[in-house]
Amino acid sequence: MLILSFCPLFLPVSTAQDSTKRDAQPCYHCRLRGLIIGEAVVYSTTLYGLSKAWYNNPLRNFHFFNDNHEWLQIDKVGHMVTAYQIARVSAQAYRWAGLTDRKAALYAGLTGLIFQTPIEILDGFSPEYGFSVGDMVANIAGPALYTGQYLTWGELRIQPKFSFHYTHLAKERPELLGKKRTDRWLKDYNGQAYWLSVNPAAFAGRDSKFPKWLNIAAGYGIQDMVAAEFDKSVERGFRPYRQYYLSLDVDFTRIKTRNKMLKTVFFLLNTLKVPAPTLEYNGRNGLRFHALYF
Known part of the structure; x- marks a missing residue:
């Protein structure tokens, strides 16, 4: 769901393929500033909407919930893939804003993690759910797989x-x-x-x-x-x-x-x-x- 929310913001047509190609004379710092503001606004709105629509009961004391045995762990794989795709899309946006592949991969890894973590924290305060360590591990693994490949091989x-x-x-x-x-x-x-x-x-x-x-x-x-x-x-x-x-x-x-x-x-x-x-x-x-x- 987060990927779908951010795709219009993160996918300028001119740089949709993984590359370091740059436009002739773009204002990169203007793009980066606008990108960060856009990310903050869209994500804050999405998070607020989730908190109202997803959680039926008022949030209470923070607690943990071990759901690692559920769904034969395929939901954990889904968390990993979603976090990876958020990082992948984010990296394209950072390249569009003028960052090199290496910097874009580092920033994208952090972005993928930051986007997922607040949702897990909200789950921790929800009476119906709870903070899942398994989900959090998967949320870290996805961006780490993206960033790690660029740091190791310079490509995916x-x-x-x-x-x-x-x-x-x-x-x-x-x-x-x-x-x-x-x-x-x-x-x-x-x-x-x-x-x-x-x-x-x-x-x-x-x-x-x-x-x-x-x-x-x-x-x-x-x-x-x-x-x-x-x-x-x-x-x-x-x-x-x-x-x-x-x-x-x-x-x-x-x-x-x-x-x-x-x-x-x-x-x-x-x-x-x-x-x-x-x-x-x-x-x-x-x-x-x-x-x-x-």
Whole structure:
């Protein structure tokens, strides 16, 4: 949700692809000042809206809540990927404001962490939730993965991505897994998959014959979870299990183009894992092959 709120602010069309390209004579300090003000205003408004809409009861004493056992941990992977994408989008904004790739990566890592932390703190004061150490670890891991790659390699070689397909399980508990198609992609964890998309050509070096745009992706998903807890799903007659995937993917930002609008489209598309032939392994059915999986 935060990514969607900030995309219009963070994605100037002229710099939508990861690069250090600069305009002719822009006022970078003007851009940076406006960017920081815009971030503060939009985020403060979003946080205020969340505090009113998400928390039904008044906030009380701060407390912790251990939810690491819930949803077979896929929600934690989701936190990591979301925090990573916030950092990725933020870095583009900082490049647009004139910062180098290295500085942009450092600032973006901090931004990704700062954007997520207040929400976890609000959870800590909420009677319904509580501060989750697991969520916070995931929120740190996402920006760290982004910043760490630029500090180590000067580029992104491993990219977390997201995919989703609708499942019949949402009909079992629509109040939990989503009543409408527009919210099931967010609530139905059974249809979600999270991926680490790796670019072999970047690791192989300049002499590699591997296509620069082609990635290999390892993914994780769950199935038959109709409650947050494993045992409660079993009580409802389901047998939850984990799913592991191996597939092909595309790094759109490595497709060369001079079209600025197309660069923006490629940057946005790189959030998603493309449908592709996929090998799945799970504890119930063993190995399975999908001619096309998303």
